Amino acid sequence: MAPHDVETTFQRHFGYAPLLVRAPGRINLIGEHTDYNNGFVLPAAINKEIFFAVGLNGRPEARLVSQDLNETYSFPVEAPRRQDRQWANYLIGVTAQLQKLGLDVPGFDCVFGGTIPIGSGLSSSAALESGLAVALNQLLDGQLNRMQLARAGQLAEHEFAGVQCGIMDQFASLHGRAGQVVRLDCRSMEYEYFPFDTTACDIVLCNSGVKHALADSEYNTRRRECEQGVALLKQHYPGIESLRDATREQLEAHRAELGDVVYRRCRYVVEENARVEAACRHLLAHDLTAFGQEMYGSHAGLRDDYEVSCRELDFLVEAARPAAGVYGSRMMGGGFGGCTINLVAPDQVTTFVRNTRAAYQQQFGRALETYHVTIVEGVAVV
Structure with a gap:
């Protein structure tokens, strides 16, 4: 998939x-489930991307085409x-949020x-969300800044997709370097911003193949549990x-x-916030081994205290731990599936991928997808 395909x-x-826009996905090196608790996160934009072709159509409706799903959808913009x-809700939601910010969004x-x-x-x-927001802001000569566009994407997710997510994902897609x-x-x-030395280590993602629906009850339940904790603590510490x-x-x-x-949530x-701050100090000291230990600590907390891991993710992290050239590994994202993120010495990547795929196939009887990713710029007009 490339820009000319959607064009x-x-x-x-x-x-x-049309106008062409590239919007990257993101990794988060450490700092999971901290964003909606007003904490710290450490993401980056990566070269797994969504490409957009967008134009104004002079009609009262928006017409959407998902190339990957081979589906179409239209809705009245007013x-x-x-x-x-x-x-479609992600895109409908962005349209609604841009209108609330004063952008007169016509049919597109x-x-x-x-x-x-x-x-x-x-x-x-x-x-x-971020790709469409940038495209419409550009086409309509809007003056919205990137933080406003990130917030619009977050609120689209809250109000239209039903996920009470934090701001990290939209922020990372829009602000990547x-x-x-x-x-x-x-x-x-x-x-x-902190420099990430891509000559010293590569980023390898291992996709458990377990699909997680963030909109399911568990994500929002974790958020409520944290809010319950805050409400009780506030009685003692205003x-x-x-x-x-x-x-x-x-x-x-x-x-x-x-x-x-x-208590465990x-x-x-609280411990994850401390790990993010420590991890940044390790980056400045070029100490990837210490950084990796923070990643293992993060995974253990997500597994045992936050209880959002699964046996496939746990297996992948434990398989990485003794592997040659691996600095650190942990589950990444909301949980209940998805990927592990692994920091691997460049000369060990091929061996790491081969051995991990074999072990996963043997343990679970299915193929393991891996992605070798690089850190890229955020959303941009192509």
Whole structure:
């Protein structure tokens, strides 16, 4: 899939020249489920992408074409409403959010398709939202900045896709820089770039093949459990507005009141924030071994305290741990499936991929897809 593929489809369907936009998926090196708790994340945009062909059609409706699914959908732009076609909801939602931000969105045509594996935890939904937002902002000469576009994508997900996601995925797709990861403070929205030495290690993703639906109850349940913890802690410590403000000592002091489940959810988030800050220090010190230990700690917390892993992800992380040249491994994304992210010395990548595929096939009786990814620029007009 390349830009000219969606352009060709657009010309065939609609008969005029479109604007072309590339929107990347994202990885998150560390900092999982911290974004909606006002914490820290460390994502980057990657070369798994969705390409868009978009044009204004002078009609009262938007006409959408999903090239990968070979499906079409249309909706009236003056009254965007949530529909029963889930992929369309992301785009309908973006249209509605841009209108709320004062952009007068007329009828438009959109063809999209790409290389982000659906359900892999690489944030195809955020790329979908961010790409359309940039395209419409450009076509309509809008003055919305990238943070506003990220927020529009996040709210589209909340209100139209039914997922109470944080801001990280849309932010990373829009703010990516080649060869750098970005630490986002999800409370202040301040961010800082850190160099990621791609000569010292490669990024290899192993796709468990287990499909996860983020919109299912578990993701939103975790968010509610964290909110319950904050509400209780706030009774004792009025300064606590989110788990970002809480300490391990405060959690321990009220462990019995919190109850086992809520306590463990909160403990994971508090510790994960500390791991992100430590990981950034390791990057500055060029200490990939120490960085990798933070990744293993992150996975253990996601598995045991947050309980969003699955046996396939756990198997992949444990298979990576003793492998030559592997600095670190963990599950990535919302959980219940998707990918592990592995930092591997370049001269060991081929062996790592071969051995991990063989072990996975033997254990689960199915093929393991792997992706060798690079860190790229964020959403851009092609």
